[in-house]
Amino acid sequence: METGAVAPPVTYENWLNCFDLLKSSLSYNSEIVEIIKKGSFTNTGYIAGQFNNKLADAITEMLNKRISRFVKDLNMLIAFNELSDIVPLFAKLRNQFKNCLFFLDFDFLDSAIKFELEQSVKNQTKKFWNDTVSFLNGQTLEYSNVDLEDSLFLIRRIKLFDETEESVPVVKK
Numbered sequence: 001m002e003t004g005a006v007a008p009p010v011t012y013e014n015w016l017n018c019f020d021l022l023k024s025s026l027s028y029n030s031e032i033v034e035i036i037k038k039g040s041f042t043n044t045g046y047i048a049g050q051f052n053n054k055l056a057d058a059i060t061e062m063l064n065k066r067i068s069r070f071v072k073d074l075n076m077l078i079a080f081n082e083l084s085d086i087v088p089l090f091a092k093l094r095n096q097f098k099n100c101l102f103f104l105d106f107d108f109l110d111s112a113i114k115f116e117l118e119q120s121v122k123n124q125t126k127k128f129w130n131d132t133v134s135f136l137n138g139q140t141l142e143y144s145n146v147d148l149e150d151s152l153f154l155i156r157r158i159k160l161f162d163e164t165e166e167s168v169p170v171v172k173k
Contacts, residue, residue: 019058
C-alpha cells in the first residue's frame with residue numbers, strides 16, 4: 001500500500017485496516033505510523049471496547065513478530081559465532097519495542113487505556129529482554145565464552161526504556 005494513498009483513519013473500518021497493516025508489516029513504517037497518529041476516533045460505547053481490543057491485538061502481533069525475528073537473528077549470530085553483532089541486534093530490538101508504543105500519541109484514547117497498554121507492552125518486553133539476557137549469561141558461564149561475556153556487558157548497559165518515559169495514570173474524578 002502506498003503511503004500517499006492512505007488518509008488518517010477516522011472510522012472503525014479505517015482503523016481495522018490500519019491495524020491489519022501494522023500487524024502484517026515486518027518492519028516499522030514511520031510514514032504509515034505518522035499518518036495513523038493523525039487519525040481520530042470517537043472512543044465511546046461498545047465500539048470503544050472493540051477498538052481498544054483490536055489495538056491491543058495489533059500491538060501484541062507487532063511485538064510477537066519483532067521477537068520472532070530477533071530470536072531467529074540471534075540464533076543465527078550464535079550459530080555462526082558472529083557475537084560482535086549481538087549488541088547492535090539488541091539495540092535494534094529496543095528501538096522496535098519503543099516503536100510499538102505509537103499509541104501514546106493518540107489524543108482520543110483514554111489515558112487509563114494508554115497507561116494499561118503501555119504497562120503491558122513494557123512488562124512483556126522487559127520480561128523477554130531479561131529472560132534473553134539471562135539465557136545468554138548462562139551460555140557464557142557454561143561455555144566460558146569471553147566474546148559473549150563482552151557483548152553481555154554492553155547489552156546490560158542498554159536501557160530498554162528511559163525512566164522519563166514512564167507514564168502516570170490519570171485518575172478521573
